[in-house]
Amino acid sequence: MVRSIADMIVTGALLPGEKLDEISLAGRFEVSRTPVREALRELGAMGLVGREPNRSAVVTNVSGTYLHSMFEAMAELEAICARLSAERMTVEERRNLELDHRASAQLVRTGAEEDYATYNTEFHSQLYHGAHNDHIFELVTQTRARLAPFRRAQFRLPGRLAKSFSEHEIIVTAIMRADATAASQAAYSHVATVSDASVVFAGHR
DSSP states (O other): OHHHHHHHHHHTSSOTTOEEOHHHHHHHHTOOHHHHHHHHHHHHHTTSEEOOTTSOEEEOOOOHHHHHHHHHHHHHHHHHHHHHHHHHOOHHHHHHHHHHHHHHHHHHHHTOHHHHHHHHHHHHHHHHHHTOOHHHHHHHHHHHHHHHHHHHHGGGSTTHHHHHHHHHHHHHHHHHTTOHHHHHHHHHHHHHHHHHHHHHHHTTO
């Protein structure tokens, strides 16, 4: 439910200032009001929904400036994770990263946007775990959660799957070579490109 509502906000199906009625949402998703309240709380933590005491939740207006600032932080964090992964990943972790990346080529060929989006989340999680730093993992996963709806939106843009795969290829190659500098630069550029694609899509709402 969180993902569905978040996607509606990002794509413009729900507009800034629009009220989110718990009863209507419960009926729409065929659930009780309790999971709706929890979903709205999670969306509030993402910055997509606001609520004042004793008032209905409303869709917030996520400015391009704020979105850019979040992606800027994300790029820095992912660059750190990629650098540390190049230095610290075990042989098994590197092998799994490469094998999963190769397998994702089939998703690109078939244009499986949803499946690729799911894989993309796993790909980045492998980098976070590969850094072997619990504090950085906590920071990067929290930031990713805030940006998740916008990062998914990028895959609706024409040609984005193939471009994402190519960017992953550079990151994977650098990590397999234990080239920390190249891995860091590639990861930063990748997230910067995701930022541009996501902001472009969000701007079409």
